[in-house]
Amino acid sequence: MKTTLAFLAVLAAFAAAPFALGPYYTTLIIPILAYAIALIGLNLLFGYGGLLSFGHAMFLAIGAYASAVMGAKLGVRSFEAQLIVAMLASGTVAGLIGLLCLRYTTIFFSMLTLAFGMIFHSFLFKFYDLTGGESGISVPRPSLFGASHAGLSKTAFLVGPFYWYALGLFAVMFLVMALVVASPFGLALKAARDNERKTAFLGVPVFWVRYVAFVLSGIYCAVGGAVLAVSIGAADPELSFWTQSGNMIFIIILGGLGQLFGPVVGAVSFTLLQDALMANTQYWRFALGAILALIIIFAPRGILGLITRALDWRRR
Amino acid sequence: MATVDLLFAALFNAAVLFLVTAGLQLIFGVQRIVNLTAGSLYALGAYFGASVFEWFSAQGGSPALLLPVLILSGLLAGQVGFVIERVLRTVYGRDEAFQLLMTFAFVLMFQDVLRYVWGAQPRLLGDLPSVYGTLAVGGFTFPVYNLLVMLSALVVAGLLYWLIERTSLGHVVRATAENGRMAEALGANTRRINTLVFVLGSMLGTVGGALVIPTTAASLEMPIALIVEAFAVVVIGGLGSIRGAFLGAIIVGVLRALSLTYFPELEVMSIYLVVIVVLVVRPYGLFGKAEA
Known part of the structure; x- marks a missing residue:
């Protein structure tokens, strides 16, 4: 009940945003939605599964490039088709890599995912014909449900039909994740995070539970990546660099690790924070790093953790 | 001919990489923390070394002292490890994901500290290695500076081995690595050991950076680029093992x-493919121990 209300409130806020903020800020919100979708998936793996991946930027990039290659090279403009290909491609890659990476947990898992991420990054960089090399590929405007919206200007398309499309996508992906987390599968995943041995003893196939979480997180990141690519208008190799994976983890921690709304809260506050910092100082990375350090030390459950704590305190 | 030059360049690279990754391994071996800051320390060492040597030359210092000055400035820059360790200490008991992220926070901060102090332009120390001349052996010529750097790396390797395996301090360090609580119960000051190990590890990184500056420019891309190679080294060799x-x-x-010469497209990829092969065949690297 509480979750449903909070979810409706989040949706209402996003739905009101274009009317309240005007086109410029609305274009800034689409990447927030894109990151929120991707991080909902990563949160399943890292927050609920306890597996810290330093390579998930790869799946973000797979989504972005799937959309770009389909649109620009193969002439498939339907965004639904692009999304399906993005999910299939990312799911396949995650399925293969997961078999290897999940033989490890803890730090070895992080390093192996980083290794795969870097291989993918150099792949994007070096194979110009397919990926456009350093400059990437620009993404042509996709058609949504068969409508090309050719009459609209770029901004009008983004803040109009595409915004609502992205919001709808976010709502669906969020609800699916809410169900996944509450399901026996979600419980098994959390149990394996807290005590792997006991969970295995209870008959849970720990490896496969984690495997499914890994593949799901890859698929979510690809969907987020495809949305992101359309909103920036390009897919470029920097999307897959290891620091990008670090930033994704940062956003989850900022919002609240292992909490359903963590990724959304994180994506909104990170974007606002970065925007405000960049407007005021060229040394915004330092400020971001310091904030990350402070959150880790003083508020390991992120902004949501702080809010919950404040509410509990008032109730007492 | 080309093969010998190639091998020489490769070994010079390896010498510097060894210094940085030895620091990474030392810290992981004792503290179980993967220090992403290693790359930033490396860059700090490079920038700081360049500045110190420029200052030294401006004071009329002899260019022949290039190597000792750089090593000293590297050791000095490594003292920043005290500060990092002090902050890192707050998360010692916590999940290792948080420890890793804490070092990532430092990577972000260092990026701007370097930019603030040294600016965005890459920094190069003229053609200094030539002060040491070249060595001609059997038709090949090698720059002596590069030979000296390799020699220094070997000396450091020997010193580290001696320190860890042969001294009483090393015994305590190893005991702390094996079982921190037990070591503490037996009277080891593990807090001080942690600080010491972290600073030592940082100094290895900064010295590595300082030594490379006469041959490559220091730039803001250094930290994150180095991490990519350093991680490959660490995973291939096995986390925590200096050998x-x-x-x-x-x-x-x-x-x-090799790949730079023959397949320039595949540089990072070939390195990481080896990483993955090693991990599949020997899950914890060549010299690594299984997770505790």
């Missing part, structure tokens, strides 16, 4: 030189 860092650095150095 592993030695062998891993040679493997990565040679691979990099």
Whole structure:
């Protein structure tokens, strides 16, 4: 009940945003939605599964490039088709890599995912014909449900039909994740995070539970990546660099690790924070790093953790 | 001919990589923290070394003292490890994901500290290695500076081995690595050991950076680029093993030189493909221990 209300409130806020903020800020919100979708998936793996991946930027990039290659090279403009290909491609890659990476947990898992991420990054960089090399590929405007919206200007398309499309996508992906987390599968995943041995003893196939979480997180990141690519208008190799994976983890921690709304809260506050910092100082990375350090030390459950704590305190 | 030059360049790379990754391994071996800051420390060492040597030259210092000045400035820059360790200490008991992220926070901060102090332009120390001249052996010529750097790396490897395996301090360090609580119960000051190990590890990184500056420019891309190679070394060699860092650095150095010459498109990829092969065949690297 509480979750449903909070979810409706989040949706209402996003739905009101274009009317309240005007086109410029609305274009800034689409990447927030894109990151929120991707991080909902990563949160399943890292927050609920306890597996810290330093390579998930790869799946973000797979989504972005799937959309770009389909649109620009193969002439498939339907965004639904692009999304399906993005999910299939990312799911396949995650399925293969997961078999290897999940033989490890803890730090070895992080390093192996980083290794795969870097291989993918150099792949994007070096194979110009397919990926456009350093400059990437620009993404042509996709058609949504068969409508090309050719009459609209770029901004009008983004803040109009595409915004609502992205919001709808976010709502669906969020609800699916809410169900996944509450399901026996979600419980098994959390149990394996807290005590792997006991969970295995209870008959849970720990490896496969984690495997499914890994593949799901890859698929979510690809969907987020495809949305992101359309909103920036390009897919470029920097999307897959290891620091990008670090930033994704940062956003989850900022919002609240292992909490359903963590990724959304994180994506909104990170974007606002970065925007405000960049407007005021060229040394915004330092400020971001310091904030990350402070959150880790003083508020390991992120902004949501702080809010919950404040509410509990008032109730007492 | 080309092969010898290639091998020489590869070994020089390997020497520097070894210094940085030895620091990474030392810290992981004792504290179980993967220090992403290693790359930033490396860059700090490079920038700081360049500045110190410029200042030294401006004071009329002899260019022949290049190597000792750089090593000293590297050791000095490494003292920043005290500060990092002090902050890191707050998360010692916590999940290792948070420890890793804490070092990532430092990577972000260092990026701007370097930019603030030294600016966005890459920094190069003229053609200094030539002060040491070249050595001609059997038709090949090698720059002496590069030979000296390799020699220094070997000396450091020997010193580290001696320190850890042969001294009483080393015994305590190893005991702390094996079982921190037990070591503490037996009277080891593990808090001080942690600080010491972290600073020592940082100094290895900064010295590595300082030594490389006469041959490459210091730039803001250095930290994150180095991490990519250093991680390959560490995974190939096995996390926490200094011997592993030695062998891993040679493997990565040679691979990099080979692929740069023959398949320039595949530089990082070839290195990381080896990483994955190693992990599949020997899950914890060549010299690594299974997770505790």
